[in-house]
Amino acid sequence: MADQAIPLRLRLITYLTPGVPIEYFELLKEYLEEKLQCYVYLLSESRWSGPPADRVDPFATGDADIGFVCFPTFHRMFLDPNSTVILLGIAAGNADPRIQDQPMYFSDVITHKDNCTKFKEFKDLRGSRWAYNDDYSLSGCLITLRELRKIGENANFFGNIVRSGAHLKSIKMVLDKMVDGAAIDSNTLSYQMKCDPELRKKLHIVTSWGPLPVYPAVVSSKLPEELRNSLVSHFLKMHEDPKWQARLNEFLVTKFVPVTLEDLQGEGDKIREEVGEMTMTKEVNY
Template sequence: MAQEKWELRLITYMCPTHPVQLYELIMELLEESLDCYTSLLYESRAPGPFKDREDPFARNKVDLGFMTAASYMRLRKAGNKSVELLPVTPVFAHQMNVENKPGYFSDVIIHSDKKAHNVNTLLDLRGCTFAYSDEESLSGSVIILKTLKEKGENASFFGSKLRSGSHLASAQMVLSKQAEWAAVDSTTLLYSKKYMQDGGKDITLLETLGRLPPYPLVVNTNLKDTVKDAIIKTLLTLPQKPEWKKRFAKFGIIKFDSNSDGAYDGPAAQMWASQKEKLNIRYY
């Protein structure tokens, strides 16, 4: 007879931007550490709970979730009482993250052929076809609008725009020349480039923008405090476990570090609020 254990139910909205295998690894780590069973829901159609449906936390269908910073900020602004931020977040390797701090970046990428056409900065991309994951993505579109505004530009800067549905798809569009440029989640490029055609050698990193707020881990407010504490302890002590640290390093994760709601206030909140300036506004 199978041993009776309690079950920790996870959901990720971060795929295919991040590989689902990363969240399977987190699930495996928690199952071993907490001596429980785990299950994982994989929702690729949205970066967080759907706006027009009751979210699975409110329905008590899930315990622990992974979503984009923009989605968490939307839930927080709406006063969602079914989720709370877990004070821990993954820290990813990146050439700009020399201090190994929480947060991530937006990598502006072009096909290497564009270098032959004197494209050396973001402003050289005026009128070019732009691929983006979705309108709410901080790294895929919002930070681009913010940066262009700071440079005295607006949405008339864009030529054609292609909504790809994911950062991975945006990168593939640049590689296949469907789009001339894109802004993608830096962790997507870090992990996925080596699996692209010819190792993604035809993708050129033009600029890096950010740092953006950390990836939020949220829990159901009904989850027991002892379980929340056990999850936090397991993730924060990851560097003390060489075998697990090695396995997470394959996905670019250096460690897990502390996080707080303050990371989504101030400049982050101001940037998120700039979504009112949409990509599809055209000025002639």
């Protein structure tokens, strides 16, 4: 602890579990502890994909120093002049062959394998039972609304809509045939299929939307610039150590790569603009 710029403790928070397994963030915690020679504590919030607008921001209160949130939440916080959250400047590069090593992912529309002939295209899901994870989720909600708008539809396109609360719950609802379809974070789906290969026999991917900007790492602006730069440097070098690279690969992450606001905002902002005021709430026509 000789370096005075290094705090005694660093608080890491994730809003991406359980879709992104908690073990992944425990790995990052261990890595930072080793490299920064300080204590790193991990917090996990599974109810939201980022700090809700109507709740106290843990970054503003000093309860969180570095975090992982979904893009829509980051976008809202970035536009808030009172927010103390800034982009750290790194994101995970994924092993998906469609975007090898890039900080991107897709939204995979899934149905049960038994329905693969019934639902050959997204438009075939008209009148179906649909599950989505979170109103602020880019891959589970906003991209679906954007695709509906493209074909001149809104949430009334579906016969019934259920907010599951998490991608894993949406997957289970499709497997149990409680719903007909859902849009799932491709990283979450790929990891689940890696852990349980039987899922490939039970699920059918109707289509994929994207690529989308991957969930960014954010940091409190209250942290010293020297420490923020150190965090970036260590993340970008993580894959260079065979020990840590192997552990990253377990979660289908190849390495961390630099990202800028422009990288994140392009497609993300475009989707938000196209969605406008649309929601997953079915509209009543009088």
